[in-house]
Amino acid sequence: MGKIFQKPEALADVDTHYCPGCTHGIIHRLVAEVIDELDVRGRTVGIAPVGCAVLAYNYFTFDFQEAAHGRAPAMATGIKRVRPDLMVFTYQGDGDLASIGMSEIVHAANRGEKFTTIFVNNAVYGMTGGQMAPTTMPDQITTTSPAGRDTDEVGMPIKVSELLAALQTPAYIARQTVIRAKYIRKAKQAIKKAFTYQLEGKCFSLVEIVSTCPTNWGMTPIDSIKWAEDTLLPYYQLGEYKTPNGAG
Amino acid sequence: MAKVLMKGNEAIGEAAIKAGCLNYFAYPITPQSEVAEYLAKRLPEVGGVFLQGESEVAVSYMLYGAAGCGERVFTTSSSPGVSLMSEGISYMAGAQCPVVLVNIMRGGPGLGGILPSQADYLQATKSIGHGDFRMLVFAPASVQEAVEMTMVAFPLAEKYRNPVMILGDGLIGQMMEPVEFPDDLRSEPTNKNDWATTGMDKRGSDRPNLVKSLFLDPEKLNEHNLMLKAKYERMQQDEVRFEPYNLDSEYKVLIVSYGTMSRVCRTAIDNLKADGLEVGMVRPQTVFPFPENAVYEATAKSGCNAVISIEMSMGQMLEDVQRSVKGRKEVHWYGKCGGEVPTPEEVMDVVRSLAD
Amino acid sequence: MTHEHLVNRDKCKGCGVCVEACPKNVLALSEDVNAKGYFPAKQARPDDCVFCAICATMCPDVAITIREIADQAPTENKGGK
Structure with a gap:
């Protein structure tokens, strides 16, 4: 960790609407740092999802488009196909990507679209008010699983990185987290790798980031970090699931 | 070219x-x-x-x-x-x-x-x-x-x-x-x-x-x-675009029809003309915006008894035609669906029934 | 060169993640609210700060900045030396 710490240029100097302790802010900053380090701000287009990060377009200092729920990978496909010189990334949550947008992400990944997806997995719908997501843990209480997720009724949580890594085409699939400083360096490395592969013209890259949602989990930010570490990380194991040279 | x-x-x-x-x-x-x-x-x-x-x-x-x-x-x-x-x-x-x-x-x-x-x-x-x-x-x-x-x-x-x-x-x-x-x-x-x-x-x-x-x-x-x-x-x-057809004549009936259906209507109009019955047509080339003024003005002709929307649907454009005619003339509908295209003869029969 | 550690009181949402993360126990939450109505983080024991930047790394709101300064007398909001 360096001794100097400042807001990256690619991050707008504004307050976000995110709840206290929400890890979106950290992930935004890491993306912005990588964009600064690769010096691609002037040719980057981000795609905001529907969900808590829908207003992400206000928090970066480069071009942005805003998608419908789950459709960001299709939009990124459209942009990247007609303007391959642009750096394109989607920023999606787990309701957006793993539920309503599962078709779009699977097909974009499988076609090997040359964009990057930042997939924020906090095991719950945020913006709509804490409903059950495809990534919600067994027995996890949400507003639409008040007795806890019943896996007999709705199945087990989807492991998106493992699922997408089963496809032959994608270049890079990794899962990291930002819940503690010791993980953040690896998360940033993964984001930087994903963007670098895109810059090199390699096909689809995705970084899943295990995150917290103190508000909808009904916990303090500190307790959320502990819960994520104890409950999410054993199930959503960190690591590289696919690299351009073979499995991670 | x-x-x-x-x-x-x-x-x-x-x-x-x-x-x-x-x-x-x-x-x-x-x-x-x-x-x-x-x-x-x-x-x-x-x-x-x-x-x-x-x-x-x-x-x-x-x-x-x-x-x-x-x-x-x-x-x-x-x-x-x-x-x-x-x-x-x-x-x-x-x-x-x-x-x-x-x-x-x-x-x-x-x-x-x-x-x-x-x-x-x-x-x-x-x-x-x-x-x-x-x-x-x-x-x-x-x-x-x-x-x-x-x-x-x-x-x-x-x-x-x-x-x-x-x-x-x-x-x-x-x-x-x-x-x-x-x-x-x-x-x-x-x-x-x-x-x-x-x-x-x-x-x-x-x-x-x-x-x-x-x-x-x-x-x-x-x-x-x-x-x-x-x-x-x-x-x-x-951006309103339309094609007037036979509107210079003393038409008794005004057809509003578009696309493929309007081609059939054109044949029917030509055949009826040969039989001595004048029929006019406004063919919308844009359906939004709809040529409402053109349809309204075409109903001003004194001999025009009726207006009919002929379409391969169950009376959808009819609503725009009714809106455009503003109650000045009676508005009728004829159409078929499902891939059935009304023939010129069918159109001629319907139009004849409205002419008197 | 020395460094200064700044907490932007009004950007801070008082989540306390930095307080928990600081290995030197430098930070604490204020007892008075900021413009947003949160109890922001403050340097409770600034002399212990080693500028490791872990707090800034963990801050979801980029409310913590660490920068190099020329040697001079400490100013308000400045931690350590």
Whole structure:
């Protein structure tokens, strides 16, 4: 960790609407740092999802488009196909990507679209008010699983990185987290790798980031970090699931 | 340029290329799949982008993304596919993305059938998706007209920053006619750097462009809706197109008909004229904006007893005709659906019954 | 060269993640609210700060900045030396 710490240029100097302790802010900053380090701000287009990060377009200092729920990978496909010189990334949550947008992400990944997806997995719908997501843990209480997720009724949580890594085409699939400083360096490395592969013209890259949602989990930010570490990380194991040279 | 004999669907694909659009995203559906098949071969020859999406839903967002970064882009589909795109079309309208959409209509509702129909009139002209928006909608009656409308659709989509639809039917798509591609209809996008995500370096700006349809502040959304409304009113002012037919005569009945159906009506009108009965027709070439003044003025003729909307749907355009006639004359309807096209004889019988 | 550690009181949402993360126990939450109505983080024991930047790394709101300064007398909001 360096001794100097400042807001990256690619991050707008504004307050976000995110709840206290929400890890979106950290992930935004890491993306912005990588964009600064690769010096691609002037040719980057981000795609905001529907969900808590829908207003992400206000928090970066480069071009942005805003998608419908789950459709960001299709939009990124459209942009990247007609303007391959642009750096394109989607920023999606787990309701957006793993539920309503599962078709779009699977097909974009499988076609090997040359964009990057930042997939924020906090095991719950945020913006709509804490409903059950495809990534919600067994027995996890949400507003639409008040007795806890019943896996007999709705199945087990989807492991998106493992699922997408089963496809032959994608270049890079990794899962990291930002819940503690010791993980953040690896998360940033993964984001930087994903963007670098895109810059090199390699096909689809995705970084899943295990995150917290103190508000909808009904916990303090500190307790959320502990819960994520104890409950999410054993199930959503960190690591590289696919690299351009073979499995991670 | 010499005329070539082409199938409607293929001619539409070539027209887009000739207009200067080299980006096409689509999903196969009868009766328009020939456009995709044609362009799968043709676009690579001219350095264009062809991509078969995983669904019409995805295709509509590929269009949104591509148009949102300022590039010309279009798709073709047919009724059930267009319904699937309707979500994305709403976003395109909200985010003001210029996209050209071709609907080669088939029968419905649901899967309906694969034969020609005009069953999507209300969907196209009133509300193709959620929210409060309109599209410029062209209704070609020949392959040549489909070509020319496709070619002018691109600069108009860019002028209004709005989706534009070519509303054809299965016959327009499937029939072969001699066509030419007028060189003077070729154009280039002009204003994209003002708004599209072209990349700040590319446009030499340090100000990000934002393509979005979200306005959480009610006052701002109201302003946005008012701005869109003003845009649709400008379309109504400036973009109405129609063809008058036999309106110089002392017609007893006025037909309003568009697309393939209007060709049958034209034959019926010619036959009735030979029999001594004059019938006039207003043929909308744009169905939004609808040529309401033209229809209203055409009902002023003193000998005109009745107005009839003849369409391959169960009385959809009828609502626009009634609105335009403003109660001045009785308004009737005749039509068939499901791929059945009324014959000239059927049209002649109906019109004769209204003439007295 | 020395460094200074700044907490932007009004950007801070008082989540306390930095307080928990700081290995030197430098930070604490204030007892008075900021403009947003949160109890922001403050340097309770600034002399213990080693400028490791872990707090800034963990801050979801980029409310913590660490920068190099020329040697001079400590100013308000400045931690350590």
